[in-house]
Amino acid sequence: MHVTDKIIAFMFISFIGIITILNMITDDIFFSEQENRILNQKPTFSLENILSGKFMDRYESYISDQFAWKKSWLQIKAVSEKAILKQESNGIYFGKDGFLLEGYKEPKAQLHKNIEYINYFAEKNKDIDSYVLLAPTSIEIHKEKLPIFAQSYSQRAVMDEVNAQLLNSVQFIDVSYSLRNHGNEEIFFKTDHHWTMRGAYYAYIQAAQTLGFEPYSIGDFELETVSDDFYGTYASKVLGHPVIPDSIELFKPLTDPSYKIQYEDNKELSNSLFEWSFLKKKDQYSFFLNGNHSLVTIKSNIRNGRKLAVIKDSYAHAFIPFLANHFEEIVVIDLRYFHKDVHAFIRENDVKEVLFLYNVVNFTTDSNLIWLKK
Numbered sequence: 001m002h003v004t005d006k007i008i009a010f011m012f013i014s015f016i017g018i019i020t021i022l023n024m025i026t027d028d029i030f031f032s033e034q035e036n037r038i039l040n041q042k043p044t045f046s047l048e049n050i051l052s053g054k055f056m057d058r059y060e061s062y063i064s065d066q067f068a069w070k071k072s073w074l075q076i077k078a079v080s081e082k083a084i085l086k087q088e089s090n091g092i093y094f095g096k097d098g099f100l101l102e103g104y105k106e107p108k109a110q111l112h113k114n115i116e117y118i119n120y121f122a123e124k125n126k127d128i129d130s131y132v133l134l135a136p137t138s139i140e141i142h143k144e145k146l147p148i149f150a151q152s153y154s155q156r157a158v159m160d161e162v163n164a165q166l167l168n169s170v171q172f173i174d175v176s177y178s179l180r181n182h183g184n185e186e187i188f189f190k191t192d193h194h195w196t197m198r199g200a201y202y203a204y205i206q207a208a209q210t211l212g213f214e215p216y217s218i219g220d221f222e223l224e225t226v227s228d229d230f231y232g233t234y235a236s237k238v239l240g241h242p243v244i245p246d247s248i249e250l251f252k253p254l255t256d257p258s259y260k261i262q263y264e265d266n267k268e269l270s271n272s273l274f275e276w277s278f279l280k281k282k283d284q285y286s287f288f289l290n291g292n293h294s295l296v297t298i299k300s301n302i303r304n305g306r307k308l309a310v311i312k313d314s315y316a317h318a319f320i321p322f323l324a325n326h327f328e329e330i331v332v333i334d335l336r337y338f339h340k341d342v343h344a345f346i347r348e349n350d351v352k353e354v355l356f357l358y359n360v361v362n363f364t365t366d367s368n369l370i371w372l373k374k
Helices: 003-025 046-051 055-065 070-083 107-125 153-164 176-181 199-211 231-236 276-280 315-316 342-348 358-366 367-373
Strands: 092-094 100-101 129-135 170-173 220-228 246-252 259-263 267-270 295-300 309-311 328-331 353-361
Touching: 046 358, 055 267, 100 231, 107 153, 107 170, 107 342, 107 358, 129 153, 129 199, 129 358, 153 170, 153 176, 153 358, 170 199, 176 199, 199 246, 199 315, 220 276, 267 358, 309 315, 353 358
Parallel strands: 129 170, 129 353, 309 328, 309 353
Antiparallel strands: 092 100, 220 246, 259 267, 259 295, 295 328
16 A cells, blocks of 8 residues: 555544544533534434344434534535535525525325325314415425525425315415515515514415404504524524524514413413513524414403314414414414324314414424324
8 A cells, every 4th residue: 555545544544533532522412502403312222223223323313413523514514515506405405685495395195194184183073164274485485596406396286286185174275375475575584494474474364364354454563573683494404504694573463462371281371472582592483472382272352252273383383473363262282292182172172163284394294193083
């Protein structure tokens, strides 16, 4: 072997050895503020895990999450990607005007299972008015922001497919055209997968026609920017790349309604639909409705006898504050955490209207709607 080859081999082996030692002596991190998620922890070593192959899969994920100097390596990776003019990183496209956009893949069998679960619910609860609202994500509304040759499956096609397969008794609420008509406004965050409260407002205007109430005009709200340094989930996926933060806009009704909110999982009580403490944290979107909870009950000073259940993902959090002005009571159910008998719960609480509210991407992949049949 040539001397130069020996030196290169020695340096490579030394580098691997140093990184291995650093990974062994560095304390594991439980939660990453930058990525806004719980990191994988060291998997349990057992014969069963070894034979099934789960140990190596989990260990690979663990090493990826807990890699020493991870932030520095990500910055180096970002610099190299920028140098070769790469337009995508970790599934996120670098779009025009500062937009980060996540590619959407053609849905698989889970989509049809979730349609089946909703139809099962509607068939079992024929005396309840059932609605489905699927919100498109930013990549569907802002296709013109995508870099050249970037690919994303049509969410419009998926929404049409869902609408066609739902039972006639289930009313589909299509908000995509309303959002597209306001595409020149800030209806989606540029660094996050959620819509803004402004985007949720235009969806609310459209949904009011089906849900049967007179929506508030935009002039009925006091508009306030409550944050100008929000870095969302997309920003967390492209760490190391320069990203311009988002602003968070609040729509506050001028009528000054009153609410009583109960969070079932931690027994917390509140009189606000917004949790201001989150604006000082990484997860600023949890400002809306205090983040994710298994069950939330919202009682307003509206006295019209209408009780609504919202079975949802986190897109509902910026939407529900608008609904709260038109229903006496709203129960918010997150099937990721709520594993009781949904049908019994709705009957016991005398709920007569149910809204399923998900973004299209999550609806096509979420396996938790199976709890509608448990």
